[in-house]
Amino acid sequence: MVKIFNRSEQKQLRQILRKDPTPAERGLWSIISRGGLDHWRFRRQYGIGPYVVDFYCPQAKLVIEVDGDSHFFPDAIASDHRRDQFIRSQGIRIIHVTNQQVRCDLTNVIAFIQNELCNPLQLPLGKGERRISNASLLFPRGSRERRISNAQPPLSKRK
Secondary structure, eight states: OOOOBSOGGGHHHHHHHHHSOOHHHHHHHHHHTTTTTTTOOOEEEEEETTEEEEEEETTTTEEEEEEOGGGGSHHHHHHHHHHHHHHHHTTOEEEEEEHHHHHHOHHHHHHHHHHHHHOTTOOTTSTTEEEOTTHHHHSOTTSGGGGGGGSOOOGGGOO
């Protein structure tokens, strides 16, 4: 049987990534690691297959990726797409947020994550991928981040 989670050959990389998080990862971790999301427990810099994800909640089978500027170059976009396909093939959902969203709108990022945790059957983009809903307010028309505005609002705001 092939080991999928936390492969031993990735251990050093995971440790390095945990010791040197981006400011956005540090800010988000400060909330989700201290019970800021009720009873949901997250793991930081967690290995899934050949990839290391920023945050993973095994109970909800949910990955949160905090994407910085380097994720918006063509090669990185293609690499992220391959990674996301692999992770979704394991039955795991993915949320992508940007560094800027975490820095500028952490309250809404947390609310979106909580909604995803409490309503796991909403899959508007198919294959388990969800994107944060208020991105169109944070980014100019035509930017890559604008594509992430396809997610549905929390249930409390629906009619």
